[in-house]
Each structure stands twice: as structure tokens, then as C-alpha cells.
Amino acid sequence: MVRLPRQLESLARMLSYMLCHRPDEFGLVLDEGGFLPVKHLLQVLSGEPGWGFVRRHHLEQLAGLLKPPTLELTGARIRCLIPGPAQLRRPLSQAPPALLYAAIPAKAHERVWEQGLRPPPEGELVLAATPEMALKIGRRRSPEPVLATVQAQAAARAGITFLSYGEELFLAPALPREFVQLPPLPSRGKPRPEKPAEPPPTPGTFFVNLPQMLQPSGPSKSKGKKKEPAWKATRRAQRKEKGS
Secondary structure, three states: OOOOOHHHHHHHHHHHHHHHHOHHHHOOOOOOOOOEEHHHHHHHHHOOOOOOOOOHHHHHHHHHHOOOOOEEEEOOEEEEOOOOOOOOEEEOOOOOOOEEEEEEOHHHHHHHHHHOEOOOOOOOEEEEOOHHHHHHHHOOOOOOOEEEEEEHHHHHHOOOOOEEEOOOEEEEOOEOHHHEEOOOOOOOOOOOOOOOOOOOOOOOOOOOOHHHHHOOOOOOOOOOOOOOOHHHHHHHHHHHHHHO
């Protein structure tokens, strides 16, 4: 067996716990074959204290060095081989909790308000047992997610099937809007302040429109004819004398 550097040895134990035992504890859901997108795994590790250094090349090192092979890294996906991927999907033997939670990006708030919750194209609708877990998952996609509360028991009575996934998560198909509680939609803009109404005039009073009174109504009639310059009068008198 190859002796791993201490850092990689610790990472191998961490990945075994995450992928083979308790992915739900980290808000992760493996597909039917036990695979998880590598980008999701790295995203989760970046938020865990002490594991922010992990990059894809560390995973490639582990997949190549561990004998017997413990991890399988195939393109953009990874899974645990020994002791095997966690099998956590379980049909519910009883009603789901009264409330479940999902944290959605703020930009999806209006769509969910109108249409309800829909699973992503590449996966399932993941619901958390607690608001804290839902927000932890939601902050991986949006820094300030919006918390949606699901009336799970009411949805189950209406025929919607839930699966449990470990101790922290639940899986569901699309959830109609009637079973989803959301904060009010944010205002799209501040309303313009209304112009205060002018008080009605009291009997015996009138209002003076000063700007209108101060404006000139036309050219002043007091201005006389422009006085002729003296040199013009002298020249005209000289021409008259010559002509006579």
C-alpha cells in the first residue's frame, strides 16, 4: 500500500465520510450510481473549515495513488468505491415532517412565487429538515438566498411522494405554489411622492399669479424714436446749402 502524504491521507478519510457514509450531512445528494459532480464536491469542501485548499488535482492524486482503488474519478463526476457509495434513499414509512425548507436564489423568487418549486434539469428537488441546512445549501448558489417553507404533510395528503435521504434531507418532485410559503416579493421601485393638494380658497379671497404679472406683456410704448447723431444732421444741412 502506498504511503500517502498526511494531507492527502486526511483528505481520503474526509471523502470516504462524505461520499460513502453521510453526504446528507453536507447537503449533498448522490445520483443513482453513487456519483456526484466534482464541482459540487469542491464547492462544499471550500466551505468546510480546513478544506478550502482542495482542488481537482488533489482528487486525481488520490484516485491514482490509492491501492486498492477507493475513489473513481470519471470526467466531471466522482464516487466512492470502498466501502461503496452511500445508499440513503428511503421511501417514507410515515408522513413527512410538517415543514421542510429550501433556499432559492433571489433572482428565482418571482418565478417560484408564480409557479412553485421545480427540480433542476440535472437533478431532484432537495429539501432540508431545518432552515439552517436549507440556507447552507442555498448559499452555495446565491450569497443571500430566499427561504421557502414547504407544507410537506399537506402536499403528501394531496398525493405528492417524498423520499428521505439520510437524516438531513428529503427529495420531492415539483411542488405547486399552494404548498410553498415565501416572503413577499420585493418592491420594484419606490413610488413617486404625491403632490400635495392646494387648499381650497376661502370665501372673499383670491390668489395672485406673481410670475405671470412680472413677465413683460410686450414692447414698452414709452420708448421714443432713436435720436439722430449730430454729424448726420450737419451733413444733411451742408447738402441743402450746396443744392440751393
